[in-house]
Amino acid sequence: MGSLAEVLYLSRHDVEKLSIRMKEVIQVVEKAFREKTEGRTEAPPKPGIHPQKDAFIHAMPAYIPKMRSAGVKWVSGFPETPRRGLPYISGLLILSDTETGFPICVMDCTWITAKRTGAAPAVAAKHLARQDSKVLGVLGCGVQGRSNLEALTVVCKNLEEVKAYDINERNLQKYVEEMTAEHGLKVVPVASPKKAVVNCDIVVTAGPILKHPQPVIEASWFKDGGFACSLDFDSYWKPEAMHSMDKFCTDDREQLAYYRKLGYFSNIPGVYADLGEIVSSKKPDRKYPYERIMSMNLGLAIEDMATAILIYEEAKKTGIGKTLPL
Ligand SMILES: NC(=O)c1ccc[n+]([C@@H]2O[C@H](COP(=O)([O-])OP(=O)(O)OC[C@H]3O[C@@H](n4cnc5c(N)ncnc54)[C@H](O)[C@@H]3O)[C@@H](O)[C@H]2O)c1
Incomplete structure (x- = not known):
């Protein structure tokens, strides 16, 4: 299927390495809120599943046309994981091409969740x-x-x-x-x-x-x-x-x-x-x-997608990440 069938994989370390500043995240998140109020975003309330007490895994899709960002975050919070020396939050985010719907990037979402929140x-x-x-x-x-x-x-x-x-x-x-x-x-x-x-x-x-x-x-x-x-x-x-x-x-x-x-x-x-x-x-x-x-x-998922597209573009520009076949 040619080059369309490739995704950029960004590990947690890759995302952190990009050194995107908090100031930029605040700017894109604020922009996303403005877009939402103008009725120009799509972000249905997050459905979730709950495999443990007080734990969740949420699916958070959003589309922000102005940022050409469309994707879903699959994020979990398990209260017991810190006892095992693991973070409370973990998960992945998938970005899709807004013209073809093809996945273009899969990234760890720990950094995004921390920063956009x-x-x-x-x-x-x-x-x-x-x-x-x-x-x-x-x-x-x-x-x-x-x-x-x-x-x-x-x-x-x-x-x-x-x-x-x-x-x-x-x-x-x-x-x-x-x-x-x-x-x-x-x-x-x-x-x-x-x-x-x-x-x-x-x-x-x-x-x-x-x-x-x-x-x-x-x-x-x-x-x-x-x-x-x-x-x-x-x-x-x-x-x-x-x-x-x-x-x-x-x-x-x-x-x-x-x-x-x-x-x-x-x-x-x-x-x-x-x-x-x-x-x-x-x-x-x-x-x-x-x-x-x-x-x-x-x-909100719009906060994630506003930040994710920033990460994706920066990773493409700097050559960080690994290209994988679909
Ligand atoms: N609203 C959002 O967008 C959003 C996004 C991410 C996380 N969260 C929520 O933020 C909270 C913190 O997440 P995190 O990733 O920082 O978790 P974390 O595990 O990194 O930190 C939680 C801290 O709270 C402490 N703690 C536990 N019970 C406490 C209490 N009763 N009083 C004071 N401190 C207590 C723990 O010791 C720990 O240091 C969670 O409830 C999480 O679900 C919300």
């Missing part, structure tokens, strides 16, 4: 956090705790301090050492979730997602004027804390509704706006310095 809260923070935000609270100091901090340093130029909390003492210490060295910020380990929320201008929760959560964050812990982003659904935030927000946003209303049908998010506020509406100014972003704003980020 950090980039989306940064896009949200750019519009919804106070510009003078100085203190960040991070609950869950794993891959997401790292990439969210990295992305927030790109958009929140006044960050000075990070209050970090993790139930695992070793993970917490490692995070404090690595993040201090990497970002030159004051990274302080704290001993309770409360201490990682009180007096923080921005709070990111990135612990495990639980179908039947036992949340601890109370409305009174969260500072007026704060911005919160949850990556672990409503596992950390009590309903009253979420209802105390002046603006409750999400990355995708449709997907939030879909998860509610599956039994998640039993008590959350009405959605003020999705991130696409915010970035394209269809809904006003932060209006007052004292507003309490939260974004519930579920993770």
Whole structure:
């Protein structure tokens, strides 16, 4: 079948080697949100299978015509894998040619998942956090705790301090050492979730997602004027804390509704706006310095495909990866 029947394979190492910067990922993710709001993307809610308790394998397809990016991410999160020394998240992403439908690239999706999930809260923070935000609270100091901090340093130029909390003492210490060295910020380990929320201008929760959560964050812990982003659904935030927000946003209303049908998010506020509406100014972003704003980020396939095409093009340009026959 000639050259059409070839795919570029990019291992995890290949993807990392490309050295694509967080700033670029934030830019393409923001662009993808704009395209979504104009109705120019296709991304049905992700179907999933669940081979273990609290584990998932999701299929996440998306098409962004303007970026000529079409593909699917097949991504899993298994809570027990870190105990075996393996990452919680693993998977593959397939990009297809938008004219022929032929697969053109298969890549490891660990890096993409880490980076685009950090980039989306940064896009949200750019519009919804106070510009003078100085203190960040991070609950869950794993891959997401790292990439969210990295992305927030790109958009929140006044960050000075990070209050970090993790139930695992070793993970917490490692995070404090690595993040201090990497970002030159004051990274302080704290001993309770409360201490990682009180007096923080921005709070990111990135612990495990639980179908039947036992949340601890109370409305009174969260500072007026704060911005919160949850990556672990409503596992950390009590309903009253979420209802105390002046603006409750999400990355995708449709997907939030879909998860509610599956039994998640039993008590959350009405959605003020999705991130696409915010970035394209269809809904006003932060209006007052004292507003309490939260974004519930579920993770969208358009974020993956916006980043994947960047990776594919960079790999072709630099000759990284291995060409395989179909
Ligand atoms: N919304 C999205 O787009 C998206 C994308 C990727 C991952 N996630 C979610 O983000 C979360 C973190 O993923 P990750 O890849 O960083 O996982 P990870 O395993 O790398 O890190 C998780 C960290 O949380 C810690 N932890 C466990 N229970 C905790 C608790 N109750 N309080 C504080 N810390 C706790 C662990 O010790 C670990 O250090 C998961 O829930 C994952 O499903 C969301």
